[in-house]
Amino acid sequence: MQLDQQLIWILGGIIGLLALSSTITFFLKRRPGGPNKVVANLDARVKAWWAMVAVFGVALATGGLGSVILFGLLSFFALREFITLTPTRAGDHRTLFWAFFIITPLQYYLVAMEWYGLFSILIPVYAFIFVPTRSALAGDSEHFLERTAKIQWALMVCVYCVSHVPALLTLKIKGYEGQNAKLLLFFVIVVQISDVLQYVWGKLLGKRAIVPTISPNKTVEGFWGGILSATAVGAGLWWATPFTWWQAALFAFLLTLMGFFGGLVMSAIKRDRGVKDYGTMIEGHGGVMDRIDSLCFAAPVFFHLVRYIFT
Amino acid sequence: MKDFVAWLVRVVCGVRLLPAEALPAGPAIFFANHSSHLDFVAIWAALPATVRARTRPVAGRDYWEKTKLRRRIAEGFFNAVLIERQRVTVANNPLAAMTAALAAGDSLIVFPEGTRSPDGAIQEFKSGLHHLARAQPGIALIPVYLQNLSRILPKGESLPVPLLGSLSVGPALALAEGEDKAAFLARARAAVQQLAA
Numbered sequence: 001m002q003l004d005q006q007l008i009w010i011l012g013g014i015i016g017l018l019a020l021s022s023t024i025t026f027f028l029k030r031r032p033g034g035p036n037k038v039v040a041n042l043d044a045r046v047k048a049w050w051a052m053v054a055v056f057g058v059a060l061a062t063g064g065l066g067s068v069i070l071f072g073l074l075s076f077f078a079l080r081e082f083i084t085l086t087p088t089r090a091g092d093h094r095t096l097f098w099a100f101f102i103i104t105p106l107q108y109y110l111v112a113m114e115w116y117g118l119f120s121i122l123i124p125v126y127a128f129i130f131v132p133t134r135s136a137l138a139g140d141s142e143h144f145l146e147r148t149a150k151i152q153w154a155l156m157v158c159v160y161c162v163s164h165v166p167a168l169l170t171l172k173i174k175g176y177e178g179q180n181a182k183l184l185l186f187f188v189i190v191v192q193i194s195d196v197l198q199y200v201w202g203k204l205l206g207k208r209a210i211v212p213t214i215s216p217n218k219t220v221e222g223f224w225g226g227i228l229s230a231t232a233v234g235a236g237l238w239w240a241t242p243f244t245w246w247q248a249a250l251f252a253f254l255l256t257l258m259g260f261f262g263g264l265v266m267s268a269i270k271r272d273r274g275v276k277d278y279g280t281m282i283e284g285h286g287g288v289m290d291r292i293d294s295l296c297f298a299a300p301v302f303f304h305l306v307r308y309i310f311t
Numbered sequence: 312m313k314d315f316v317a318w319l320v321r322v323v324c325g326v327r328l329l330p331a332e333a334l335p336a337g338p339a340i341f342f343a344n345h346s347s348h349l350d351f352v353a354i355w356a357a358l359p360a361t362v363r364a365r366t367r368p369v370a371g372r373d374y375w376e377k378t379k380l381r382r383r384i385a386e387g388f389f390n391a392v393l394i395e396r397q398r399v400t401v402a403n404n405p406l407a408a409m410t411a412a413l414a415a416g417d418s419l420i421v422f423p424e425g426t427r428s429p430d431g432a433i434q435e436f437k438s439g440l441h442h443l444a445r446a447q448p449g450i451a452l453i454p455v456y457l458q459n460l461s462r463i464l465p466k467g468e469s470l471p472v473p474l475l476g477s478l479s480v481g482p483a484l485a486l487a488e489g490e491d492k493a494a495f496l497a498r499a500r501a502a503v504q505q506l507a508a
Contacts, residue, residue: 076473084325084475090430090465096472279475 006240010185014053021046038203044284052282052291056188060181065112067166067184072108077288078158079104081278085269086150091140095131095151103127104159111163114170123160128152157266157296158289164299171303173310176242183306186234186241186248187255191298194230194256195263201225215267218260227256242310251302258301259294266293313388317363320356324349324463325475331359333480338418339451341366341480342440344433344503345422346461349471353460354420355389357478366418369409371396371426392419405439410446419443423499431461433504436496444486444495451483454499456506479506 025046028039059070083096103123110119132148168187169180176183202222209216210223234252238245266289270276279287321328341354351368358366372393375385385391392412394405409419421443423436444452459476481502486495 080325080473080475083472084459084462088462090461090468093462093465093468093472096474097470100473 004179006179007182007185010182010189010237010240011057014189018046018050018053021049041284048282048284060185064166064169067169067181068108068112071162071166072105074288074292075108075159075162076100076104077281078162078278078292079154081281081287081289082154082158083151085273085275085278086154088147088150089140089142091138091142092135092147092151094138095134098130098134099127099151099155103130103155107159107163108166111167111170116170119163119167123155127155131155161296161300162292164303165295167303168299168306171307171311173242173306176310179242182240183242186237187298187302188295189237190230190234190252190255191259191294193233194226194259195294196226197229197233198222198226198260201229211264214271215264218264218267223260227253227260230256242306251305254305255298255302258298262297263294266290266296313363314360316388317356317360320349320352323471323473324353324356324460325473326353326357326478329357329359329478329480331362334359334362334453335451335483337451338365338413338416339453339483340413340440340443340447341418341420341453341455342423342499342503343420343455343457344428344507345424345426346428346431346457347464347466348427349460349464349476350422350427350457351389351391351420353457353476353478354455362418365416366420367392367412368420369394369405369422373397396425406442406446409439409443413443413447413450423496427466428461429466433500433507436500438492438496440499441486441492441495448486450485452485452499453483454481454502454506455479456481456503458507481506 025039025043028036029043031039055070059066079100083099088096107119107122110122131151132144135144135148135151165184165187168184171180171183173180173183198218199222202217202219202225205221205225206217206219208220210218210220231249231253234255235245235249237252238248241248241251243251266278270278277286278289281287282291285291320326343350343354351370355363355366355368367390369392370385372395375381375391375393385393392408394408395403396405409421412419421440423440424434425437425439428434440452444450456479457476458478459474462472463474463476464471484499484502490498
């Protein structure tokens with residue numbers, strides 16, 4: 001990665017934004033009226049954001065390999081949370097061992113060695129065949145289709161989809177060589193800021209829930225406020241991307257939509273399993289999966305569109 | 312070293328360290344459901360370091376004395392109380408070893424089902440817990456429920472899958488005045504089962 005001027009501006013912007021958030025929560029905490037649950041959660045979230053940005057910054061600074069390792073670990077932890085939540089049986093034990101210790105590392109190894117051909121089919125084709133075969137060999141037919149579908153789905157969402165984020169670094173875009181770290185930052189910033197802005201707009205103006213049975217916190221007002229303002233942020237970052245300003249706006253709009261869909265689907269799974277969060281690893285946010293749910297659907301769509309149009 | 316192993320076990324099993332306030336000050340008997348080899352290790356690792364140092368898991372001599380390595384792990388590292396499960400005589404009465412440990416001020420980890428459950432369901436409790444409660448009246452009997460450990464390392468498997476386990480501790484029980492064995496064992500089992508919900 002070359003440390004160009006634009007990259008420094010983006011990172012500076014993120015740090016500035018976090019500093020502003022920390023200042024605001026600092027004054028909110030000092031407000032008279034005692035401790036407040038929403039403010040306490042906000043405080044925990046902002047603190048966790050500092051930590052997440054620091055980890056992400058270090059990964060980016062070490063170049064492609066650092067990002068591959070970081071997202072590989074995120075996939076591993078997300079898969080752990082996901083499989084913990086979905087009942088499997090003893091007959092799936094060996095299959096799960098493969099999923100965690102062979103398929104997941106292999107997928108990221110393929111990203112690191114930039115073998116696009118196998119990277120894009122390892123899980124949809126080969127894991128799809130391997131998972132039911134290994135479980136069938138274990139000889140337990142109880143709920144077989146259900147168990148197989150769960151494991152395959154977990155691999156698709158937690159590993160396959162997420163691996164498209166560091167894969168952005170492997171795209172060969174004319175006139176943008178050696179600058180892909182900024183593309184990755186653009187992607188992560190737009191999707192994550194959209195989450196944050198939907199939350200903020202929802203808390204400020206939110207009234208009508210979009211799908212009350214699945215996520216009462218996702219409101220029409222929060223949705224439009226978040227999506228439009230995040231699209232504006234994305235458009236405003238066009239100078240760091242290979243896109244023109246209107247292309248950046250279109251991509252940002254699409255990313256925020258995909259982010260919303262991802263978050264909604266992961267919420268539906270949580271509802272089905274009767275839990276509020278996937279885990280407890282990140283203070284204020286829940287588990288790893290709660291933080292990266294919006295990246296899951298957005299990553300492969302963004303990767304393939306950019307690959308199709310710009311390479 | 313032991314603190315590091317305990318930390319590592321907590322990381323692998325996803326089990327969290329129990330706060331010292333959640334446990335009684337004196338010696339206690341922790342009794343739990345049993346479905347994995349990881350069970351006693353997980354409880355041991357979840358206990359606060361000071362409690363852990365004075366807590367001894369109770370395990371079957373037939374299994375843990377089979378090889379030198381197993382014996383060293385059980386006796387050397389975990390300071391386990393190894394008891395006879397098959398040919399019990401007056402000379403090797405398992406109760407004597409356990410009550411001796413309690414009398415010395417140590418706590419015990421026991422699995423009243425006697426062996427690992429094949430499917431994760433809690434089996435009937437064997438009478439040992441009742442004998443212990445009678446031999447040491449007033450001792451705190453603490454129900455512990457372990458979740459998901461059988462999915463991390465099921466019976467018959469040697470490689471773990473890194474799922475998130477959890478451990479819950481209930482309020483201490485005591486043997487009631489005149490309570491008969493069957494009623495007490497049913498009550499103890501229900502206390503563990505209740506933590507599963």
